[in-house]
Amino acid sequence: MGVRVFHTADWHLGKTLFRKPRLPEQRRFLENLVAEVRRLDVDLVVIAGDVFETYTPSAAAEELYFETVSELSQDGARAVVVVAGNHDSPDRLRAPRSLMVPRGIIVSAYPGMVPSSLKRFAGFSVLDAGPGWIHLAFPHKGADLLLHLVPFASFPRLREGTGISLEPDTTFPEAFRALREVVPGRRNRVLVGHLYVRRGLFATSEDREDVMDVLGDAYLLPPEELSGYRAAFLGHLHLPHGDDLWRYAGAPLAFGFGDPPVPRGGWLWEDGNWEFVEIGGGMELVRLEVGSVDEALARAQDHSDAWVYLTFPAGQELTREEMRSLQRAYPHLVGIGFAVPGAVEVPTELGKGPSLEDPAALFRDFYRRVRGSDPPEGLVEAFLEHFREVATGEAP
Numbered sequence: 001m002g003v004r005v006f007h008t009a010d011w012h013l014g015k016t017l018f019r020k021p022r023l024p025e026q027r028r029f030l031e032n033l034v035a036e037v038r039r040l041d042v043d044l045v046v047i048a049g050d051v052f053e054t055y056t057p058s059a060a061a062e063e064l065y066f067e068t069v070s071e072l073s074q075d076g077a078r079a080v081v082v083v084a085g086n087h088d089s090p091d092r093l094r095a096p097r098s099l100m101v102p103r104g105i106i107v108s109a110y111p112g113m114v115p116s117s118l119k120r121f122a123g124f125s126v127l128d129a130g131p132g133w134i135h136l137a138f139p140h141k142g143a144d145l146l147l148h149l150v151p152f153a154s155f156p157r158l159r160e161g162t163g164i165s166l167e168p169d170t171t172f173p174e175a176f177r178a179l180r181e182v183v184p185g186r187r188n189r190v191l192v193g194h195l196y197v198r199r200g201l202f203a204t205s206e207d208r209e210d211v212m213d214v215l216g217d218a219y220l221l222p223p224e225e226l227s228g229y230r231a232a233f234l235g236h237l238h239l240p241h242g243d244d245l246w247r248y249a250g251a252p253l254a255f256g257f258g259d260p261p262v263p264r265g266g267w268l269w270e271d272g273n274w275e276f277v278e279i280g281g282g283m284e285l286v287r288l289e290v291g292s293v294d295e296a297l298a299r300a301q302d303h304s305d306a307w308v309y310l311t312f313p314a315g316q317e318l319t320r321e322e323m324r325s326l327q328r329a330y331p332h333l334v335g336i337g338f339a340v341p342g343a344v345e346v347p348t349e350l351g352k353g354p355s356l357e358d359p360a361a362l363f364r365d366f367y368r369r370v371r372g373s374d375p376p377e378g379l380v381e382a383f384l385e386h387f388r389e390v391a392t393g394e395a396p
């Protein structure tokens with residue numbers, strides 16, 4: 001029986017929906033996560049970045065984070081490893097490390113930094129550690145894992161914590177190889193990272209303009225770079241998916257009304273085998289089209305436990321009293337809108353949207369969702385021009 005790893009990521013604690021707090025949902029999810037980790041008898045929990053929504057989370061969000069990782073670790077009975085994401089402040093995330101490390105909670109804030117000194121815990125021990133890696137042993141399993149830890153590796157963060165020589169034309173795959181060179185090449189090496197892996201989602205094509213080639217080379221990691229790892233536990237993308245070797249845990253909640261209805265939870269990994277574990281806690285997001293206030297009120301009971309955005313026909317007028325009656329009927333009403341004449345229908349199912357490798361299609365899709373109509377071609381061209389500037393580093 002091998003080491004049992006539970007992989008979660010992208011909590012985004014403190015995120016709101018139309019300024020409505022979602023911390024109660026996040027608390028329910030994390031309470032369920034702790035219960036599942038204990039039920040599954042997990043040896044190691046990896047949290048692959050974006051713990052918080054902002055660099056300056058609220059006190060309540062920070063408290064929820066500290067409570068959760070402490071409960072997960074059970075005073076060192078279980079290893080908990082956290083890497084910083086692009087939404088996290090590395091310094092804030094690692095600030096309480098003197099209190100967390102004794103409990104078996106190891107935080108990797110900057111790429112290339114030594115995550116922890118040697119120490120023994122109730123359920124595991126740290127055999128060795130170096131720049132960006134840590135070697136954990138699990139005596140009760142007679143097994144060990146060497147973790148290569150790659151927090152969000154923007155070039156400013158790389159300069160903060162590594163001795164890597166970064167030139168203006170250095171690409172992210174080159175920087176990743178430099179980070180990997182100092183990691184011992186053991187057969188039980190795994191990756192915990194907050195990064196993009198290019199496969200399908202960000203594939204390049206020979207018959208297209210090379211703007212995405214530039215973007216991919218600079219910011220994305222080709223999947224072949226993951227060879228030599230037994231597994232890769234990744235954060236950054238909010239839908240659970242992956243390949244034989246790597247997985248994204250996805251976010252615990254749907255963050256927008258356009259998010260597809262997919263299972264939410266995390267991955268259980270053991271000896272190369274993956275199992276997705278569904279974990280509840282988040283509320284459903286419902287965009288409800290109604291023809292009248294009476295219809296809206298009649299349907300309210302069916303959506304009492306969901307976030308609701310009501311859409312009325314164009315030209316509909318609502319009195320103040322009608323607005324109040326809708327707010328009373330829908331305890332989680334986040335907004336009221338009106339259909340736009342001639343609006344295009346936007347698909348929401350997974351796989352029906354544009355490919356992520358086509359920035360023009362993505363922009364058109366975004367514009368339709370926000371404005372309810374197709375964007376002018378001049379605006380699309382202006383977006384693509386700016387997109388190319390950003391991708392090539394030439395934007396002012």
